[in-house]
Amino acid sequence: MTAARGRPTLTERRRQETRLEIAEAAAALFGDQGYEATTVEDIASAAGISLRTFYRYCAAKEDALTPVLTGSVVRLVDELATRPVEEPLTDAVCAAFGAPESARRLADTERARRLIRVMxxxxxxxxxxxxxxxxxxxxxxPVLAVRTGAARDSLEVRLLASALIDAITVAMEHWARQDDLEDIAELTRRALDYLRVDELQITAGRRPPPPPAA
Known part of the structure; x- marks a missing residue:
């Protein structure tokens, strides 16, 4: 149930905060000491909650990171939605890595890399x-549909979304495994340029010409 104008109720906001606290604790522990060495008891203790509370939110320790993963989704989409439609998609995506929340999560480079490797x-x-x-x-x-002018259910827009997410995922996983560390935003730019994502954005708004008359 939500409050007026779609705002979450106080109870739901508290639940969201608890989920995020569990996720942050699990992310830190997995990054610091590894997944196998981390127990549910460790996560609950670090989050300042009881085991009973942990299991009310998570069926197992691998579920603890879900808010971190889905939170990243929301932040990226929100950032893209605020960027000018005429801005190249590659620039808009790279700007998302410079957003305050993204920068904070990547500030502890080694922890972030270990966490991505665990994932x-x-x-x-x-x-x-x-x-x-x-x-x-x-x-x-829907964000890409606005940028391209194509229909939300079009094949082109869905392919563009898939290419974009795959490029970001591969860039992050490559970044996490590097010996000589590169800038994550620059790696992402290279991946997007390689897949020609900006060209795909333009093409997605075009319809192929009709077939010649028989």
Whole structure:
């Protein structure tokens, strides 16, 4: 149930805060000591909650990161939605990495890299990482439809959303495994340029010419 004008109720906001606190605690522990070495008890203790409360929000420890994954989805889409429609998509996406919240999460470079490696290497978490990517695609579709002028349900817009998320995911996973660290925004730009995402954005708004008359 939500309050007037669609705002979450106080109870729901508290639930969201608790979910995020659990996720932040799990992210820190997984990044610092690894997934296997981290127990549910560790996460609950770090979040300042009881085991009973933990299991009220998460069925297992791999579920603890879900708000981190889905939160990243929301922030990226929100950032893209505020960018000028005429701005190249690559520039708009790279700007999202400079947003205050993204910058804060990437400030502790080694922890962020370890966490991304955990997301890619632990099968149970990777499944949730892939699920978050699909959710990101679904959330991106209406934003990209506005940018391209194409229909939300068009094949072109969905392919553009898929290409965009895949490029970002691969860039982040590559960044997490590097010995000589590069800037994550620059890596993302290279990935998007390689896939010619800006050209795809332009093409998505075009309809193919009708077939010649028989």
């Amino acid at each position: 890619g290497e632990v099968p149970a978490i990777r499944m949730r990482w892939m699920g978050a990517g699909r959710e990101m695609q679904d959330r991106l579709v």
